[in-house]
Amino acid sequence: MSERTVELEVLRYNPETDGEPHFQRYSVTCREEWVVLDALNHIKETVDPTLSYRWSCHMAVCGSCGMMIDGEPKLACKTFLRDYPGVIRVEPLAHFPVERDLVTVIDDFIAKLTRVKPYLIPKEEKPVAAGEYRQTPAQLKRYKQFTLCINCMLCYAACPEYGIIPKFLGPAAISLAHRWNQDSRDGGRAQRQEEIAATEGVWECSFTGACSEVCPEHVDPAAALQQVKIKSTVDWYLAHTMPWLNK
Amino acid sequence: METITSDIAIIGAGGAGLRAAIALAQADPRLRIALISKVYPMRSHTCAAEGGAAGVIKGDDSLEQHFNDTVGGGDWLCDQDAVDYLVQEAPKELLQLEHWGCPWSRELDGSVAVRPFGGMKIQRTWFAADKTGFHLLHTLFQTSLQFSSIERYDEYYATDLLVDEGRCCGLTAIEMRSGQMRQFRARAVIIAGGGAGRMFPFTTNGAIKTGDGMALAYRAGVPLKDMEFVQYHPTGLPSTGTLLTEACRGEGGVLLNKHGRRFLQDYGMGPETPIGKPVLKTMELGPRDRLSQAFWHEQKKGNMVTTQWGDAMLLDMRHLGEQKINERLPLVRDMSISYMGVDPVRDPVPVRPVVHYMMGGIHTDIRAATPLAGLYAAGECACVSINGANRLGSNSLTELLVFGRRAALSAMEYLASDPGRGNSQAIDAQAEAARARVRALFQKSGGESIAGLRKEMMHTLEQHAGIYRSGEGLSEACATLAALRRRYANIELHDKTNVYNTDLLQALELGSMLDCAEAVAVSALERRESRGAHQRLDFTERDDARYLKHSLASFQGAAAPRVDYSDVVITKSQPGVRDYSGGHA
Numbered sequence A: 001m002s003e004r005t006v007e008l009e010v011l012r013y014n015p016e017t018d019g020e021p022h023f024q025r026y027s028v029t030c031r032e033e034w035v036v037l038d039a040l041n042h043i044k045e046t047v048d049p050t051l052s053y054r055w056s057c058h059m060a061v062c063g064s065c066g067m068m069i070d071g072e073p074k075l076a077c078k079t080f081l082r083d084y085p086g087v088i089r090v091e092p093l094a095h096f097p098v099e100r101d102l103v104t105v106i107d108d109f110i111a112k113l114t115r116v117k118p119y120l121i122p123k124e125e126k127p128v129a130a131g132e133y134r135q136t137p138a139q140l141k142r143y144k145q146f147t148l149c150i151n152c153m154l155c156y157a158a159c160p161e162y163g164i165i166p167k168f169l170g171p172a173a174i175s176l177a178h179r180w181n182q183d184s185r186d187g188g189r190a191q192r193q194e195e196i197a198a199t200e201g202v203w204e205c206s207f208t209g210a211c212s213e214v215c216p217e218h219v220d221p222a223a224a225l226q227q228v229k230i231k232s233t234v235d236w237y238l239a240h241t242m243p244w245l246n247k
Numbered sequence B: 001m002e003t004i005t006s007d008i009a010i011i012g013a014g015g016a017g018l019r020a021a022i023a024l025a026q027a028d029p030r031l032r033i034a035l036i037s038k039v040y041p042m043r044s045h046t047c048a049a050e051g052g053a054a055g056v057i058k059g060d061d062s063l064e065q066h067f068n069d070t071v072g073g074g075d076w077l078c079d080q081d082a083v084d085y086l087v088q089e090a091p092k093e094l095l096q097l098e099h100w101g102c103p104w105s106r107e108l109d110g111s112v113a114v115r116p117f118g119g120m121k122i123q124r125t126w127f128a129a130d131k132t133g134f135h136l137l138h139t140l141f142q143t144s145l146q147f148s149s150i151e152r153y154d155e156y157y158a159t160d161l162l163v164d165e166g167r168c169c170g171l172t173a174i175e176m177r178s179g180q181m182r183q184f185r186a187r188a189v190i191i192a193g194g195g196a197g198r199m200f201p202f203t204t205n206g207a208i209k210t211g212d213g214m215a216l217a218y219r220a221g222v223p224l225k226d227m228e229f230v231q232y233h234p235t236g237l238p239s240t241g242t243l244l245t246e247a248c249r250g251e252g253g254v255l256l257n258k259h260g261r262r263f264l265q266d267y268g269m270g271p272e273t274p275i276g277k278p279v280l281k282t283m284e285l286g287p288r289d290r291l292s293q294a295f296w297h298e299q300k301k302g303n304m305v306t307t308q309w310g311d312a313m314l315l316d317m318r319h320l321g322e323q324k325i326n327e328r329l330p331l332v333r334d335m336s337i338s339y340m341g342v343d344p345v346r347d348p349v350p351v352r353p354v355v356h357y358m359m360g361g362i363h364t365d366i367r368a369a370t371p372l373a374g375l376y377a378a379g380e381c382a383c384v385s386i387n388g389a390n391r392l393g394s395n396s397l398t399e400l401l402v403f404g405r406r407a408a409l410s411a412m413e414y415l416a417s418d419p420g421r422g423n424s425q426a427i428d429a430q431a432e433a434a435r436a437r438v439r440a441l442f443q444k445s446g447g448e449s450i451a452g453l454r455k456e457m458m459h460t461l462e463q464h465a466g467i468y469r470s471g472e473g474l475s476e477a478c479a480t481l482a483a484l485r486r487r488y489a490n491i492e493l494h495d496k497t498n499v500y501n502t503d504l505l506q507a508l509e510l511g512s513m514l515d516c517a518e519a520v521a522v523s524a525l526e527r528r529e530s531r532g533a534h535q536r537l538d539f540t541e542r543d544d545a546r547y548l549k550h551s552l553a554s555f556q557g558a559a560a561p562r563v564d565y566s567d568v569v570i571t572k573s574q575p576g577v578r579d580y581s582g583g584h585a
């Protein structure tokens, strides 16, 4: 296949030496099948070893390589150079503080993930020796899609609300809470609900659907948000009109 | 230097490290656990595992059969007491994962489903579509979040173990965000650092698999065992090395040469089985070493298709139909289309063998204990050894659960003996020395490039330590690697800053890989026989009289490692012939 030369404009920022972030241009001779990550690796190996970014799997499963590519949140390992005719602008994921170059600080997401209790809170205690919890393919299907989140944070970079209200739990954390709520083995919804129904839990979402559009794994976080919001509304309604039902 | 004190420090937060951490937290909530990882836990390479995890669960299966498949698959180099423990604990661990919410694929009645896998005579591989490792890792990671006693140090790069009076007392690690060296003091350390496939140019392994965990133990005096056994997986995409899981063949995919012939029948794995009706343990469901070797011979005969990335065979899944492919192998379809431009529903996918897994690793006993007191190891970085000369697919996810937990229990037993924390001043001095060693890298101006040395290392291993090897080639590899290690002393960093300095990290990772690579080449040169994944063109037969033994490579500083041998534990299965012909009993 053919080789061609591609221009990349990469955001650089080193807190120790740079007052301000700035763009640096690289031209790369690349192969037809290359993804943006291949171009970055090529730059790092042959042109500029100081360029910093995260990656590991090169197969869209580890979630490390999220970045803005021509203004859109993308996985660098699944974004093909051939789809970009002009100069390609590469920046760190929007809405996250920049640690260095394309590396962002993701503490906020990790804290939020922890808060929604993303683990099985069993509906019914059963010793492991008693065998598996039965779960039919149909029951599995109810939550399976929401297990596919690779924590890449593209949805946070796309979410207009998260940009304005950083306390918002955000698409992935809520999708994961929903994943556990929907699991037939789980009985922890009430516990998770406290976090989710709080002010910055789910209410900030205005359903632009941007999260689902950018999600590389087709998790459809917007659908999770919508379902959670309906449930939260019902809960709120019950709690405020018929409080005795909740206790 | 900032010092962080805990009871047990774990290096690595992949499947093995997380499993160990949870076992500790559950066993004793008062234990302070430091979980140290150079990437966020869910980025660990366990996430890339596709096919599944083996464990006896169905009525038609037995522990004995899982044992026999594993030991025969490993060409009798497995320690049989360890395999016994593995197969016995496997179902419990996989059920435990189920109880933590792992989304295993199911039968209609709601029980866990199993699928066929290479080298396994009975269907016993649990799976979660074709993202088993991903689900296993995320289930473990999310489960771990409920234990406040697990203190995570994400994006900390471990550089050295701290050893005093013959006991491991902690480690040093670079906090990547600040670039500062930290000292971790612990009464016991568990290494769960993963594999080292990145020593080779064409691999399914992610960027982080650079053998750091192995190198840490090796430099601290713990031998690396059976390093000559490197697994090639037969079916990687020629463009990127991305794996197409063995489940492709488990579900019924077949391998063709350019004449459309299912050539495996010509290499002792026939007779041909009906298309779409895979038969266990023969033809396409033979073991990985045999399949990769068959490719090599067909390539020599000119029977492979040519692609722009080199020779390839064809993996034909068309007869499975779109629905089954979407349901059982969605990732495979997605990746074939994305990275090769081939839709397996419509066309056969070109594939070729690719470096996949290290059977060898840190020498441990069946308790996951290394010879260094206070140091334990589990997962791909360790060699316990249940994989012998060739790992069977879907045994390693099981291994990291079983032995991750085992390492935790053993470390707790060790703590109960009240080992103490060593001489504080002596350990401080070691930590300072470790920091100085890293700082010295910033001062060097020898002009050797990291990428350059890395390329030479990869090329050397690919050329001389691949599917087939020879004494001559391996001698050359040893000489080249020794020279590369010398030249490594003159590497020059271009990035002299502190924050998230990947130039520095890559330099340190290269150091790990070079040490591991030399252990591979030297151990391979010394093993003058052919067994499992180690095939010598100059010694083509298995030689049980001389080499039914584990190799143990010991670090000798600047010199090449010393290789010793230890006995294989044989309890009930005497070495026999590995029969993957369809006619076998």
Ligand SMILES: Cc1cc2nc3c(=O)[nH]c(=O)nc-3n(C[C@H](O)[C@H](O)[C@H](O)COP(=O)(O)OP(=O)(O)OC[C@H]3O[C@@H](n4cnc5c(N)ncnc54)[C@H](O)[C@@H]3O)c2cc1C
Pocket (backbone or CB within 6 Å): B011, B012, B013, B014, B015, B016, B017, B036, B037, B038, B039, B040, B041, B044, B045, B046, B047, B048, B049, B050, B051, B052, B053, B054, B132, B133, B156, B157, B158, B159, B192, B193, B194, B195, B204, B205, B206, B208, B209, B212, B213, B243, B245, B356, B357, B378, B379, B380, B381, B393, B394, B395, B396, B397, B398, B400
């Ligand atoms: C593509 C692919 C598919 C596979 N499919 C299967 C399958 O279907 N079934 C099966 O059984 N096996 C499979 N395997 C093998 C299996 O996935 C691995 O052997 C296993 O996941 C390794 O797990 P681990 O916990 O030992 O290491 P990893 O998951 O690789 O984790 C290593 C950890 O160590 C940390 N670390 C490393 N160095 C340092 C350092 N210097 N400082 C701090 N931390 C460090 C890393 O950050 C990481 O957290 C597959 C492997 C690959 C590559």
Ligand code: SF4
Pocket (backbone or CB within 6 Å): A148, A149, A150, A151, A152, A153, A154, A155, A156, A171, A172, A175, A211, A214, A215, A216, A217, A218, A219, A220, A221
């Ligand atoms: S929901 Fe999708 S976009 Fe958001 S973090 Fe998960 S995988 Fe990424």
Ligand code: FES
Pocket (backbone or CB within 6 Å): A054, A055, A056, A057, A058, A059, A060, A061, A062, A063, A064, A065, A066, A075, A076, A077, A078
């Ligand atoms: S490198 Fe793993 S998702 Fe891109």
